[in-house]
Amino acid sequence: xxxxxxxxxxxxxxxxxxxxxxxxxxxxxxxxxxxxxxxxxxxxxxxxxxxxxxxxxxxxxxxxxxxxxxxxxxxxxxxxxxxxxxxxxxxxxxxxxxxxxxxxxxxxxxxxxxxxxxxxxxxxxxxxxxxxxxxxxxxxxxxxxxxxxxxxxxxxxxxxxxxxxxxxxxxxxxxxxxxxxxxxxxxxxxxxxxxxxxxxxxxxxxxxxxxxxxxxxxxxxxxxxxxxxxxxxxxxxxxxxxxxxxxxxxxxxxxxxxxxxxxxxxxxxxxxxxxxxxxxxxxxxxxxxxxxxxxxxxxxxxxxxxxxxxxxxxxxxxxxxxxxxxxxxxxxxxxxxxxxxxxxxxxxxxxxxxxxxxxxxxxxxxxxxxxxxxxxxxxxxxxxxxxxxxxxxxxxxxxxxxxxxxxxxxxxxxxxxxxxxxxxxxxxxxxxxxxxxxxxxxxxxxxxxxxxxxxxxxxxxxxxxxxxxxxxxxxxxxxxxxxxxxxxxxxxxxxxxxxxxxxxxxxxxxxxxxxxxxxxxxxxxxxxxxxxxxxxxxxxxxxxxxxxxxxxxxxxxxxxxxxxxxxxxxxxxxxxxxxxxxxxxxxxxxxxxxxxxxxxxxxxxxxxx
Numbered sequence: 001x002x003x004x005x006x007x008x009x010x011x012x013x014x015x016x017x018x019x020x021x022x023x024x025x026x027x028x029x030x031x032x033x034x035x036x037x038x039x040x041x042x043x044x045x046x047x048x049x050x051x052x053x054x055x056x057x058x059x060x061x062x063x064x065x066x067x068x069x070x071x072x073x074x075x076x077x078x079x080x081x082x083x084x085x086x087x088x089x090x091x092x093x094x095x096x097x098x099x100x101x102x103x104x105x106x107x108x109x110x111x112x113x114x115x116x117x118x119x120x121x122x123x124x125x126x127x128x129x130x131x132x133x134x135x136x137x138x139x140x141x142x143x144x145x146x147x148x149x150x151x152x153x154x155x156x157x158x159x160x161x162x163x164x165x166x167x168x169x170x171x172x173x174x175x176x177x178x179x180x181x182x183x184x185x186x187x188x189x190x191x192x193x194x195x196x197x198x199x200x201x202x203x204x205x206x207x208x209x210x211x212x213x214x215x216x217x218x219x220x221x222x223x224x225x226x227x228x229x230x231x232x233x234x235x236x237x238x239x240x241x242x243x244x245x246x247x248x249x250x251x252x253x254x255x256x257x258x259x260x261x262x263x264x265x266x267x268x269x270x271x272x273x274x275x276x277x278x279x280x281x282x283x284x285x286x287x288x289x290x291x292x293x294x295x296x297x298x299x300x301x302x303x304x305x306x307x308x309x310x311x312x313x314x315x316x317x318x319x320x321x322x323x324x325x326x327x328x329x330x331x332x333x334x335x336x337x338x339x340x341x342x343x344x345x346x347x348x349x350x351x352x353x354x355x356x357x358x359x360x361x362x363x364x365x366x367x368x369x370x371x372x373x374x375x376x377x378x379x380x381x382x383x384x385x386x387x388x389x390x391x392x393x394x395x396x397x398x399x400x401x402x403x404x405x406x407x408x409x410x411x412x413x414x415x416x417x418x419x420x421x422x423x424x425x426x427x428x429x430x431x432x433x434x435x436x437x438x439x440x441x442x443x444x445x446x447x448x449x450x451x452x453x454x455x456x457x458x459x460x461x462x463x464x465x466x467x468x469x470x471x472x473x474x475x476x477x478x479x480x481x482x483x484x485x486x487x488x489x490x491x492x493x494x495x496x497x498x499x500x501x502x503x504x505x506x507x508x509x510x511x512x513x514x515x516x517x518x519x520x521x522x523x524x525x526x527x528x529x530x531x532x533x534x535x536x537x538x539x540x541x542x543x544x545x546x547x548x549x550x551x552x553x554x555x556x557x558x559x560x561x562x563x564x565x566x567x568x569x570x571x572x573x574x575x576x577x578x579x580x581x582x583x584x585x586x587x588x589x590x591x592x593x594x595x596x597x598x599x600x601x602x603x604x605x606x607x608x609x
Contacts, residue, residue, distance in 0.1 A: 030058075104125050176288060196228050196277065198223055381435060528547070534577050
């Protein structure tokens with residue numbers, strides 16, 4: 001314990017208390033600890049943390065840390081910590097007294113931490129002030145209201161407290177510094193592995209956070225097939241899991257896979273720094289990888305969302321049940337995240353070894369899960385699958401049977417070749433949801449048109465005949481839900497000598513009868529919204545004009561904003577048809593106003609040019 005020495009630095013001698021037991025939790029606090037140190041005596045602070053955070057290893061190369069003080073409340077292994085319970089709080093307070101700290105910053109909403117600081121005789125005590133009792137034990141405010149939304153609260157509360165007291169002006173992205181000697185010492189152990197090099201964080205503190213040996217092995221084989229190397233990172237407790245993964249690695253790929261479950265924490269951190277990306281369970285290693293500036297894909301499932309770091313990329317189940325507050329705990333369902341889902345995400349994010357510079361299929365017999373998707377979502381996924389086929393050569397099957405009336409193997413034989421019917425491998429099923437975030441962002445990054453790969457001959461002949469019967473008169477299909485706007489558009493088109501077809505009158509209901517498909521193939525333009533048939537036109541006829549009306553989706557976009565950030569996506573939730581030439585009219589409600597209806601009519605002249 002350092003003794004206070006005379007100094008002209010009048011800033012307070014400060015200690016920071018970090019209450020959480022996880023390494024990832026500590027990583028999130030590191031930038032705020034640095035910010036506090038910058039306003040403390042000598043530009044340094046002491047840190048109180050649980051031994052399970054590996055604070056001594058992770059903070060060893062931080063010049064702003066004067067010392068790490070163990071706070072042992074709930075050690076792993078089942079034994080009772082010396083600082084557990086009320087008696088332990090008083091013990092910890094007495095142990096802190098000789099340090100003679102002037103200030104403590106308490107990242108906690110527990111009143112007993114503030115009590116501990118009073119017992120320690122620390123005059124300035126800053127903390128959340130979440131309860132009346134805690135506020136009485138702290139020296140002064142400002143206090144914060146703890147976060148209670150769908151994202152992880154730890155980083156939100158740390159940012160709020162640091163900003164409230166002027167240590168920073170905005171939330172800070174976690175970063176961790178390693179000793180260059182640690183990284184250099186680890187490099188020879190990885191020298192035989194190819195790059196791009198992926199680390200797998202295979203450990204998990206709880207069973208529901210574990211993705212499993214079978215899935216990790218299948219993913220390792222898929223990455224190795226692309227020429228990547230893989231390091232299995234974990235502690236001694238994961239040695240058996242690593243062995244199970246290794247047993248399922250194909251013999252040809254084994255030289256590309258390394259098990260590293262005997263590392264120290266500093267060696268594991270150095271391995272992350274030497275790798276190109278990380279994939280893993282929701283564990284400290286996954287958070288540490290992002291803090292070392294490596295893309296880190298976390299198999300999160302239905303857990304509180306992560307939106308604090310753009311390098312942390314969430315992998316969610318197909319239809320996430322988003323928790324609306326900290327107390328909401330839906331089933332995690334990690335088993336719903338397939339290997340195909342992870343590979344599709346790596347491809348979408350152009351992760352190391354993926355993207356246009358590395359076009360190749362996944363090697364899995366990929367089956368697209370259309371599940372309970374509505375028609376519009378199914379069509380958006382079909383566009384996305386075709387786009388993936390163009391980029392990588394990937395081919396797909398589907399489950400269950402897709403859009404009624406549309407045989408994908410007949411219309412898109414290159415993307416969906418006809419195959420013998422068999423039950424798909426669950427690991428190879430691709431779940432492209434939530435569609436209006438993921439597919440819409442794929443289109444925003446690559447705004448290319450869909451295309452019919454092969455037009456069924458009977459439909460082609462019928463469409464040619466219908467087109468010929470119009471004798472040169474332009475044919476526009478109108479598919480608008482609002483009756484007043486639909487009639488106004490039909491009337492306006494009629495005045496211009498256009499044969500306007502009221503689709504909802506002639507083909508009511510959501511089905512796709514053959515006669516409607518023929519009408520779509522023969523028409524010259526489409527006026528509609530953002531429903532299933534509108535998306536189908538965008539897929540089948542992208543080179544012909546299309547005008548779409550869509551009521552604003554402010555609420556939906558706000559609801560999905562955290563997921564959007566956690567998925568690392570730039571574009572918001574959107575239902576616009578995936579047509580690069582789409583003409584758009586945004587309306588404030590389902591029923592367009594008079595002004596909005598006039599905007600629609602004004603667009604008709606552009607549509608018919």
